[in-house]
Amino acid sequence: MTTIRVRLTLIYSGLFLLTSIVLLVTVNLLLRQALNTRIARWPGGAAAPQAPVVQGVPAGRVPPLPALVNDVIGYQWEVTGLTIGVLTLLSLVVGWLVAGRMLRPVHRITATARRLSLSTLHERIALAGPKDELKDLADTFDAMLDRLERSVEGQRRFIANASHELRTPLAVQRAAIEIGLPEDVGEIRGTLLLHNRRAERLIDALLVLAQAEHGLDGRGPVALEEVVRLAVAEAAQEGVTMSVRARPYLVDGDPVLLHRLVTNLLDNAVRYNHPGGTVEVSLAGGVLTVRNTGPHVPGERLGDLFEPFRRLHTTRGQGAGLGLSIVASIAKAHGAAVHANPLPDGGLELVVTFAR
Structure with a gap:
C-alpha cells in the first residue's frame, strides 16, 4: 500500500511530465511545419540553389534542403527524448521533496497524537503558519484536546470526591455497629459488619477500576x-x-x-x-x-x-x-x-x- 507522499510525488511528476511532453512535441511539430513552409516558399521550390565552390567543396556536395530539415528535426527529437528522461528523474526528486514539505504538518499532528496519553493531555500541536486547511486541522485537534482534558480532570475530581463521600459514611456505620451493638446480640452484628466490609471492598474496587481506566498520573x-x-x-x-x-x-x-x-x-x-x-x-x-x-x-x-x-x-x-x-x-x-x-x-x- 503506497503512502500519500508517494502518491503526491507521482501526481506531481505525472502532471509535470505530461505538460513538458505536450510542450516539446508541439514545438517540434510546429518547427517541422515552419521549416517545410519556408522551403516551399524558397525560389525554385524544394531544390537547393546552385552554389559556387566554397573552399574546395563543389556545389553538388551540399545536401538538399528537405534532407537538411529531416536531419535537424531528427536531432531535435533525440534531444527531446533525452530531455524528457532528465526531467523525469528531476520531477521525481523535486516532487518527493515538495510532498514531504507539504506533509510535514500532518507528520507533526500524527506524532503528537501518538505521544499523547491521559497523563500528557496538556500538550498541544500549536501549528504555526498561514491559515490553511492543515492549520485548521491542527487547531481543531487542539480544541478537541482542550475538551478532553477538561473532561478527564472533571472525572478525576469526581473519583476523588466519590472516594471521600462513599467511604466516610461506611466507616461511620462500621464504627456504630462495632460500638453500638454488643457482641451478645447474636448473628445480627456479624451480618451487618460482613455487609459493611463487602460494601467497602466493592467501593474500593470500583474506585481502583476507575483510576486504572483513566490512565496513570505519574510513572x-x-x-x-x-x-x-x-x-x-x-x-x-x-x-x-x-x-x-x-x-x-x-x-x-x-x-x-x-x-x-x-x-x-x-x-x-x-x-x-x-x-x-x-x-x-x-x-x-x-x-x-x-x-x-x-x-x-x-x-x-x-x-x-x-x-x-x-x-x-x-x-x-x-x-x-x-x-x-x-x-x-x-x-x-x-x-x-x-x-x-x-x-x-x-x-x-x-x-x-x-x-x-
Whole structure:
C-alpha cells in the first residue's frame, strides 16, 4: 500500500511530465511545419540553389534542403527524448521533496497524537503558519484536546470526591455497629459488619477500576519482583500452598496499582481453588504467570473473566466479580497484555506480559 507522499510525488511528476511532453512535441511539430513552409516558399521550390565552390567543396556536395530539415528535426527529437528522461528523474526528486514539505504538518499532528496519553493531555500541536486547511486541522485537534482534558480532570475530581463521600459514611456505620451493638446480640452484628466490609471492598474496587481506566498520573521505575514477593507474603493462604519464582524486572509504572494487580491475581488464584490446592507464581523476562489448581474453566467462558461483575463459580468468600477486570485495566494502563489459559487438570493460568 503506497503512502500519500508517494502518491503526491507521482501526481506531481505525472502532471509535470505530461505538460513538458505536450510542450516539446508541439514545438517540434510546429518547427517541422515552419521549416517545410519556408522551403516551399524558397525560389525554385524544394531544390537547393546552385552554389559556387566554397573552399574546395563543389556545389553538388551540399545536401538538399528537405534532407537538411529531416536531419535537424531528427536531432531535435533525440534531444527531446533525452530531455524528457532528465526531467523525469528531476520531477521525481523535486516532487518527493515538495510532498514531504507539504506533509510535514500532518507528520507533526500524527506524532503528537501518538505521544499523547491521559497523563500528557496538556500538550498541544500549536501549528504555526498561514491559515490553511492543515492549520485548521491542527487547531481543531487542539480544541478537541482542550475538551478532553477538561473532561478527564472533571472525572478525576469526581473519583476523588466519590472516594471521600462513599467511604466516610461506611466507616461511620462500621464504627456504630462495632460500638453500638454488643457482641451478645447474636448473628445480627456479624451480618451487618460482613455487609459493611463487602460494601467497602466493592467501593474500593470500583474506585481502583476507575483510576486504572483513566490512565496513570505519574510513572516511575518499579522493581516488579519485589512487588510480587510482597504480595505473596501478604496473600491469605486459606489452606493453599503457594510458591514463587521471581527474577528482577523493572517496570515503568505506578507501584500501588502494580501491587493491586498482583494482589488481585493471587486473590483470584486462592479464591477459586480446592482445599489443599496450589498456587504457582513466576516472573521472568517481564512475563508474570499465576497458575492454580481448581475447578475446570470452559474455554468459551474465558472472555467473561475480565468483564466486571462476572463470576464463573460460586466460591467461599464470594467476591464482587471485579478482581480480574481490575487486573485487565491496570495492565492496559501499563501497556501490558493479559490473557488466561485453562489447565487440562482444572484451574487456570493467568499471564500478564509487560512491554519490553
